[in-house]
Amino acid sequence: MRDIKISFVINGEKMTVEIPPNISLLDLLRDHLGLTGTKKGCGIGECGACTVLINGKPVNACLVLAPQINGKDIQTIEGLGTETSLHPLQKAFVDKGVVQCGFCIPGMLMSLKALYNECPVVNQQEVKKAISGNLCRCTGYQQIVEAGESVSKKGRNKR
Amino acid sequence: MMRTVGRSVERRGAKDVVRGKALYADDIRVDGVIHLKVVRSIRSHAIVKEVDTSVAELIPGVVKVFTSKDIKGSNRYGIITKDQEILVERKVRYVGDPIALVAAETEAIAVEAARSVKVAYEDLVPFFTIEEAKGCTTEPIHEDGNLLSSRDIIKGDIDQGFAEADVVIEETYTTSMAAHGYLETETGIGTLDERGRIAIYVSTQNPHYDQDDVVAALGLRPHELRIVQATTGAGFGGKLDISVQGLIALAIQHLKRPVKLRYSMEETMQAAAKRHAMVMHYKTGARNDGRVTAVDVRLTLDTGAYASYGLAVLSRAAAHAVGPYEVPHVRVHGELYYTNRIWAGAMRGFGVPQVSFAHEGQMDSLAKALGIDPFEIRMINALKPGSTTATGQVLHASVGIGETLKRVKDAKERRERNPEKRHVKVRPWVKSGWGIASFWYGIGNTGLPNPSTAQIHVDEKGEITLYTGAADIGQGSDTVLLQIAAEALQVSDKDLKLIRGDTGLTTDAGATSASRQTYISGNAVKSAAENLIQKLAQEASSQLTVPLPEIGYESGEFKGGGKTVTMRELAKELHQKGQIPIGEGRFDPPITLLDKETGQGIPYATYTYGTYYAEVEVDTGTGEVSVEHVIAAADVGKAVNPANVAGQIIGGVAMGIGYALMEEFESGKTRSLTDYLYPTSMDVPPVEVIIVEDPEPSGPFGAKGVGEPALIPTAPAIINAINKALNTKILDLPAKLERVMKTVLKSPCSGGI
Numbered sequence: 001m002r003d004i005k006i007s008f009v010i011n012g013e014k015m016t017v018e019i020p021p022n023i024s025l026l027d028l029l030r031d032h033l034g035l036t037g038t039k040k041g042c043g044i045g046e047c048g049a050c051t052v053l054i055n056g057k058p059v060n061a062c063l064v065l066a067p068q069i070n071g072k073d074i075q076t077i078e079g080l081g082t083e084t085s086l087h088p089l090q091k092a093f094v095d096k097g098v099v100q101c102g103f104c105i106p107g108m109l110m111s112l113k114a115l116y117n118e119c120p121v122v123n124q125q126e127v128k129k130a131i132s133g134n135l136c137r138c139t140g141y142q143q144i145v146e147a148g149e150s151v152s153k154k155g156r157n158k159r
Numbered sequence: 160m161m162r163t164v165g166r167s168v169e170r171r172g173a174k175d176v177v178r179g180k181a182l183y184a185d186d187i188r189v190d191g192v193i194h195l196k197v198v199r200s201i202r203s204h205a206i207v208k209e210v211d212t213s214v215a216e217l218i219p220g221v222v223k224v225f226t227s228k229d230i231k232g233s234n235r236y237g238i239i240t241k242d243q244e245i246l247v248e249r250k251v252r253y254v255g256d257p258i259a260l261v262a263a264e265t266e267a268i269a270v271e272a273a274r275s276v277k278v279a280y281e282d283l284v285p286f287f288t289i290e291e292a293k294g295c296t297t298e299p300i301h302e303d304g305n306l307l308s309s310r311d312i313i314k315g316d317i318d319q320g321f322a323e324a325d326v327v328i329e330e331t332y333t334t335s336m337a338a339h340g341y342l343e344t345e346t347g348i349g350t351l352d353e354r355g356r357i358a359i360y361v362s363t364q365n366p367h368y369d370q371d372d373v374v375a376a377l378g379l380r381p382h383e384l385r386i387v388q389a390t391t392g393a394g395f396g397g398k399l400d401i402s403v404q405g406l407i408a409l410a411i412q413h414l415k416r417p418v419k420l421r422y423s424m425e426e427t428m429q430a431a432a433k434r435h436a437m438v439m440h441y442k443t444g445a446r447n448d449g450r451v452t453a454v455d456v457r458l459t460l461d462t463g464a465y466a467s468y469g470l471a472v473l474s475r476a477a478a479h480a481v482g483p484y485e486v487p488h489v490r491v492h493g494e495l496y497y498t499n500r501i502w503a504g505a506m507r508g509f510g511v512p513q514v515s516f517a518h519e520g521q522m523d524s525l526a527k528a529l530g531i532d533p534f535e536i537r538m539i540n541a542l543k544p545g546s547t548t549a550t551g552q553v554l555h556a557s558v559g560i561g562e563t564l565k566r567v568k569d570a571k572e573r574r575e576r577n578p579e580k581r582h583v584k585v586r587p588w589v590k591s592g593w594g595i596a597s598f599w600y601g602i603g604n605t606g607l608p609n610p611s612t613a614q615i616h617v618d619e620k621g622e623i624t625l626y627t628g629a630a631d632i633g634q635g636s637d638t639v640l641l642q643i644a645a646e647a648l649q650v651s652d653k654d655l656k657l658i659r660g661d662t663g664l665t666t667d668a669g670a671t672s673a674s675r676q677t678y679i680s681g682n683a684v685k686s687a688a689e690n691l692i693q694k695l696a697q698e699a700s701s702q703l704t705v706p707l708p709e710i711g712y713e714s715g716e717f718k719g720g721g722k723t724v725t726m727r728e729l730a731k732e733l734h735q736k737g738q739i740p741i742g743e744g745r746f747d748p749p750i751t752l753l754d755k756e757t758g759q760g761i762p763y764a765t766y767t768y769g770t771y772y773a774e775v776e777v778d779t780g781t782g783e784v785s786v787e788h789v790i791a792a793a794d795v796g797k798a799v800n801p802a803n804v805a806g807q808i809i810g811g812v813a814m815g816i817g818y819a820l821m822e823e824f825e826s827g828k829t830r831s832l833t834d835y836l837y838p839t840s841m842d843v844p845p846v847e848v849i850i851v852e853d854p855e856p857s858g859p860f861g862a863k864g865v866g867e868p869a870l871i872p873t874a875p876a877i878i879n880a881i882n883k884a885l886n887t888k889i890l891d892l893p894a895k896l897e898r899v900m901k902t903v904l905k906s907p908c909s910g911g912i
Binding site: 034042093102134 | 169170176180183340344393803810812813831838839841846
C-alpha cells in the first residue's frame with residue numbers, strides 16, 4: 001500500500017505527514033508522532049484509554065483511521081496544560097489524589113475536556129456521563145467525578 | 160504530632176500521569192526494536208507432535224521463530240510450583256499455552272507469521288470440571304495427578320460444637336472465575352544495557368522474583384538479567400506471574416537486539432491468570448443467643464491448567480473461612496484441582512472475597528433464623544483483643560472489627576434520620592433492601608516468611624534517596640514508603656528521591672501482593688531510616704566530641720553538648736572519607752508455619768478488618784440490581800495517606816459491584832472487554848468511606864494494609880441486600896440478571912410481576 005499525505009492541526013500545530021493509509025489514529029499518534037500520552041488499552045473501542053479530541057469532540061483513537069483526520073483539529077493529552085501550568089482539570093486530579101495506576105487518566109481528562117468544551121458549568125451526573133466510556137479498574141470513579149466537577153464550581157464562581 | 164504520615168500528600172508521579180508523561184512499558188521507545196508475537200495452543204489438552212515454523216520463517220521481515228528447543232535452561236517457572244514452561248515442550252494444557260515465539264521487524268509481520276506456524280496436535284482427554292478432574296483415568300494434566308494440594312484447619316471438636324448448637328445452617332455457595340481487568344496489558348521492552356546485561360522494562364508486581372525465575376528457566380546467570388519495573392497500569396495480582404519477561408529475555412539472549420512484546424487485550428484475557436472459581440460447602444451452628452458454636456467448611460478450588468498462586472489462595476481461603484469471628488469449634492478442608500481451563504492465580508484478596516461471600520451469607524441466615532439483627536449477631540461473635548482465631552492465634556491488639564460494625568451502624572442510622580435520604584419511587588415492582596458484610600484479611604503471606612529490605616542513601620550534597628524493590632502498581636506504595644521514610648527522618652517527603660523496583664539497583668522487597676507493602680516494606684523502610692540516623696549519630700558524636708548517648712536528632716540536625724551538625728554536613732564529611740552513609744532496613748513479619756495436619760499456627764502478624772453496608776434496588780421485572788449507596792468502614796491501623804486509603808476503598812467497592820452482579824469469566828468463551836463487562840462510572844453509587852484507626856503496635860506508625868481488603872465485603876453486602884429485598888437466598892456469584900430473575904420467579908413473596 002502506498003503512503004498517503006495528510007495535513008491536520010495537532011495540539012495547535014500544523015502538521016503534514018506521509019503515512020500508510022491503513023493505520024489507526026492511535027498508531028499514528030503513538031508510533032509515528034511519538035505522542036505516547038494517549039494510551040493503548042483494548043485496541044477495539046471498549047476501554048476509552050485512547051480518547052482524544054477531533055474538532056473538540058471525543059473519539060476512541062483506536063477506531064479512527066488516520067487518514068480521516070485530514071483537515072481536522074486534533075487535541076491529545078500533550079496539548080492539555082504544560083509542566084509549569086497544568087490545566088485546571090489536571091490540577092484537580094493531582095490535588096484530589098485521583099490518580100492510581102494512571103493508565104485511564106489521559107483518556108478521562110480528554111473526555112472531561114470535551115464536556116467542558118460544550119458546557120462550562122456541569123453537575124456530577126453530567127461528569128459521570130461524560131466519562132461513562134472511559135473504563136477505570138482502580139479508582140471506582142468517585143474521586144474522578146469529584147475532581148471533574150470541582151472545575152465547574154470554579155467556573156461558576158468566575159461568572 | 161506526625162508531620163507527613165496521616166496526611167494526603169501529593170502522589171509521587173501524579174503530575175507526570177496527568178500530562179501523559181509517565182512511561183509505561185509500551186511508551187518506551189528503542190531504535191531498531193524487534194517485535195514478538197506468541198503462537199498459542201488452540202487445544203485444551205494435547206501432545207504437541209510437531210511445530211512447523213518453515214513457512215513463517217520465509218516471510219520477509221521475520222527474524223526468527225523460537226520453540227522450546229531454543230531454551231537452554233530448565234524452561235520451568237512458577238511462584239510456588241514450577242509447573243509452567245516459557246514455551247511448552249511435550250504438551251499443551253489449556254487453550255492459550257505458548258508453543259512458539261515469532262520475532263519480526265514489525266508487529267504486523269510478527270502477527271502474520273504467528274498465524275503461519277503450523278502445530279500438529281494429538282488430543283488427550285481434557286478435564287473441564289473438577290468432577291472430571293477427580294475422576295481421571297487417562298493421562299492427568301500434570302505428572303503427579305490432578306489433585307494439586309489440600310489444606311486442613313482443625314480447632315476444638317466439631318461434633319461437640321454442633322451438639323451445643325440450637326440452630327444449624329447448611330448451604331453450598333459457588334463463585335465464578337473473574338478477570339483482573341487492568342487496562343494496561345502485559346508489556347515489556349528489553350535491550351542489552353551498557354554492561355551487556357539483558358535489561359527488561361516491564362509491567363510487573365514482583366521484579367526480583369521475575370529475575371530469579373527467568374534466569375533459571377533460560378539458563379542465564381543472575382548478573383546477566385536486570386528487571387526494571389516500568390510504570391505499571393495496575394495488577395490486582397495478575398502481574399505477579401511471569402508473562403512477557405521470559406519470552407523477551409529468550410529473544411534477546413539469541414538475537415542480541417532490543418525486543419518488545421505487548422499482549423493484546425485478548426491475550427490478557429486468554430493467557431493470564433484469573434480468579435479461582437470455588438465451591439464452598441458451609442455448615443454453621445449457633446446457640447439461641449446468637450453465639451456461633453461450630454463452623455464446618457469444605458472448599459473446592461479450580462486452579463486451571465497451572466498452579467500459579469493456587470496454593471496460596473487455598474491456604475488463605477482456609478485460614479479466613481470462618482470470617483472475623485471467634486468460633487470455638489472449626490473444621491476446614493480445602494482441595495485444589497488442576498483442570499484444562501485457563502489457569503487461576505492471584506487476584507485481589509487471594510480467595511478471601513470468595514469465602515467472605517459464604518461466611519457472610521451464613522451470618523445473615525443465622526440472624527434470620529434466630530431473629531437477631533445482622534449487626535448484633537456479628538457483634539456477638541466478632542473477634543476482639545484476647546480472642547483465639549481458627550488457627551489458634553491469640554490476637555493482642557488492633558482488632559477493629561467491632562468498631563467498624565459500630566461506625567457503620569451509626570452511619571446507617573444517621574442516613575435513615577435524614578429526610579432527604581431517598582426520594583420515594585412509585586414503582587411497586589422495584590424492591591429495595593440493605594445488607595452488611597464484615598471481613599478480616601491477614602497482611603502478608605500465609606504462614607510463610609516474606610521479608611522486605613530497603614536502603615536509604617545520603618549523597619555528598621545531602622540528597623536523600625530511598626531504595627526499595629517494592630513495585631508500585633498504582634496502589635501508591637511509592638508515596639506511602641516515602642512518607643514513612645520522611646516521617647522517620649523528620650524531613651519532608653518532597654525532599655526525598657526514590658529508586659524503586661530495579662533488580663540492578665534495589666534489593667528484594669517481596670511481591671506487591673497480600674496487601675503487604677505498607678506493613679512489611681513500610682517497616683523495612685522505617686528501620687532503614689532509623690539505622691541511618693544511628694550511623695550518622697555516631698559520626699556526629701565523634702565530630703562534636705560528645706558521647707553517643709547524648710546526641711539527639713531532630714529534623715535533619717544532630718545536637719549534643721550545645722553544638723549542632725546537620726545531616727548534610729555529616730554526609731559530606733563521610734563521603735570525603737570514602738564512606739557512603741547508608742541506612743539499611745529489613746523486616747519479616749513474626750509468623751509461624753501452619754501445622755500440616757491441623758493448620759494451627761500464626762499465619763499473619765496482623766489483620767485488617769472492616770464492615771460494608773450496601774443498599775440495593777431490584778427490578779423484579781428484569782432482574783436488574785442497582786446499588787444505591789455504600790458505607791464502607793475499614794480498620795487500617797493508621798492511614799498513612801488518607802486520600803489514598805479512600806481511593807483503595809472506593810475502587811474496591813467498584814470491583815466488588817462487578818464481582819457481585821456482572822463479572823463471570825468463562826474459560827474458552829470470554830475473549831475481551833466486549834464480553835467481560837465491569838462497572839463504568841454509571842454503575843457505581845456514592846461511597847461513604849469510614850477509616851477506623853486501631854493502631855497495630857508492630858506496624859510502621861501503626862499501619863496495616865488496605866489494598867485487597869477494600870474489595871472483600873462488597874459482594875457479600877450487596878448479595879445480603881438483594882436477599883433482604885427479595886426475601887430469598889442467592890448462593891451463586893455473580894448475581895446476573897438471569898440468576899436474580901430465577902430467584903424472583905422461585906420466591907412467592909419476592910414481589911415478581
